[in-house]
Amino acid sequence: MKKMLLATTLLALSGGIAAAQTVRLGTEGAYPPFNFIDDAGNVAGYEREFGDEACKRAGLTCEWVTNDWDSIIPNLQSGNYDVIIAGMSITDERAKVVDFSENYFPPADSAYVGLTAEADIKGVVSAQVGTIQAGYVAESGATLLEFPTPDETVAAVRNGEAAAVFADKDFLAPYVKESNGELTFVGEPVSLGGGVGLAFRQSDDELREKFNAAIQAMKADGTVNKLIEKHFGPETKKF
Amino acid sequence: MFSFCADPKSLEGFSWLVCYLTSAKHVDFYWSFLTVLVLLAVTAPSALAFGFGGAMAARSPIAPLRWFGKTYTAMVRGVPDIVFFLFFVIALDQGIEWMKHQVVCPDWKEPIRQGLEFRVCPEAKVPSGSSAQIWHQLYGFALAVFTFAIVFGAFAANVLYGAMNAVPRAQLETAESYGMSQGQVFRRILVPQMWTYALxxxxxxxxxxxxxxxLLFLLGVKDIVYWARELGSAKTQAYAYPHPDWRLWYFIVLLIVYLCMTRGSEIILSRLTRRLSHGQATAAGEAMRRAAQ
Structure with missing residues (x-):
């Protein structure tokens, strides 16, 4: 019996080799409306729909896996998954360690959110660790308070730990809208980064080209704009 | 789960709560308690086995084996658990893939380490890239169990080593004078008597x-802490069941669960101690003898 179990396990582990290569998409699953775990326990959001469509057009079988944000690049490099699709902005700094696809979300605004419109954005400002927003806050002269998940950065403002949170405007907008006036945008939005792109290992050019072709096609026929409007509302920037 | 949960946004009050607590995501949360119990059920005996092996090695008359046993306990005990967990799991994972790579792809030309990337041939990935997510999860869980067993095995080895030395020498000498071999003395006298000292x-x-x-959570296994944080965080209208930050409540539940688990263990272990002390030449055994008089 034991041997049988072992044999089945080995077979299952090695069985897939002959079949078509599955592409594993790594996401954070905590960044609505880009990506989040819905109440059925599946990855959902804009990137879920976008990614599934892109995989279909590229003729690939894709599988979704979640990974903490702060280790999302190291785990791509060690091969736990093949693509990062996690609302990751294209920056020069990241481009040194991973290769980006074309952006599938236009360069968007980042914004401050606080309890009042006069919140001190040069005081303590929370941001998610390892994001372009965290880098911006650190350079702005404010005291940066970092958290591992996006949700905690907003919670820090609610419980008074931080005067304001700095994050993607599209991520913050639903929180502000649904807070019944508790939260409000502070100051002017700031444009950061070169849009959101898929990240690949630098040795994976072939896979990147497949996705680039799919993204271009989806931009050309308006699919991307339609999906953005569906998940982010009509006011969001589009291509 | 229930038919009236089909449209969560229209629900209110009690029925909302019932649907919320029975959503597929919560069911995952409840299953993750099983993950923790399975981890305990698998890790405890394997750690004990590692510990037993380590203690035997540390007592061995053969010098290299003795060195190995002592190095194992000293090294693992001396490194912080978290560092060991983070390092060992990556090292083990890459080690397995590297070895498989050497066997499966001997003709592979490119270097495995390309800067920061660790790149073995696709056939050498463990589990293979195209296998279902469940195998990746099981593999991650197995790595976690193995790491737990090694860390806790080192501590157990030290405990068992001390317990073996604590068995009165006179007991062993008596057994030897009856003509028992070293192996017989170990099996019949030393091991049965050491448990009371080890317990x-x-x-x-x-x-x-x-x-x-x-710590499972650190290793990427979705355990109860992962789900508590995920479920408790504030949810916007993008989710079927929007709610404010409820992490406090979820962590209170975890607190109670862990307290129940440790309290239950205390009760069972104290019973076991009583049973093992029975008739032993220890303070506890002596107290029981006097009480029975």
């Missing part, structure tokens, strides 16, 4: 093991 240390380890299970 306080081992029960301590068991409690620490229970409390260390949230």
């Amino acid at each position: 306080p240390g081992l029960s301590n380890l068991w409690m620490i093991l229970i409390k260390a299970t949230p």
Whole structure:
């Protein structure tokens, strides 16, 4: 019996080799409306729909896996998954360690959110660790308070730990809208980064080209704009 | 789960709560308690086995084996658990893939380490890139169990080593004078008697093991801590069941669960201690003898 179990396990582990290569998409699953775990326990959001469509057009079988944000690049490099699709902005700094696809979300605004419109954005400002927003806050002269998940950065403002949170405007907008006036945008939005792109290992050019072709096609026929409007509302920037 | 949960946004009050607590995501949360229990059920005996092996090696008359046993306990005990967990799991994973790579792809030309990337041929990935997510999860869980067993095995080895030395020498000499071989003395006298000395240390380890299970979360296994944080965080209208930050409530539930687990273990372990002390030449055994008089 034991041997049988072992044999089945080995077979299952090695069985897939002959079949078509599955592409594993790594996401954070905590960044609505880009990506989040819905109440059925599946990855959902804009990137879920976008990614599934892109995989279909590229003729690939894709599988979704979640990974903490702060280790999302190291785990791509060690091969736990093949693509990062996690609302990751294209920056020069990241481009040194991973290769980006074309952006599938236009360069968007980042914004401050606080309890009042006069919140001190040069005081303590929370941001998610390892994001372009965290880098911006650190350079702005404010005291940066970092958290591992996006949700905690907003919670820090609610419980008074931080005067304001700095994050993607599209991520913050639903929180502000649904807070019944508790939260409000502070100051002017700031444009950061070169849009959101898929990240690949630098040795994976072939896979990147497949996705680039799919993204271009989806931009050309308006699919991307339609999906953005569906998940982010009509006011969001589009291509 | 229930038919009236089809449209969550229209629900209110009690029915909302019922649907919320039975959503597929919550069912995953409830299953993750099983993950923790399975981890304990698998890790405890394997750690004990590692510990037993380590203690035997440390007592061995053969010098290299003795060095190995002592190095194992000293090294693992001397490194912080978390560092060991983070390092060892990556090292083990890459080590397995590297070895498989050497066997499966001998003709592979490119270097495995390309800067920061660790790149073996696709056939050498463990589990293979195209296998279902469940195999990746099981593999991750197995790595976690193995790491837990090594860490806690080192502590158990130290406890068992001390317990073996604590068995009165006179008992062993008596057995030898009856003509028993070294192996017989070990099996018939030393091992049965050492448990009473080992139990306080081992029960301590068991409690620490229970409390260390949230480290699973660090290893990427979706355990109860992962789900508590995920479910408790504030949810916007993008979710079917929007709610404010409820992490406090979820963590209180975890607190109670862990307290129940440790309290239950304490009760069982104290019973076991009583049973093992029976008739032993220890303070506890002596107290029982006097009480029975």
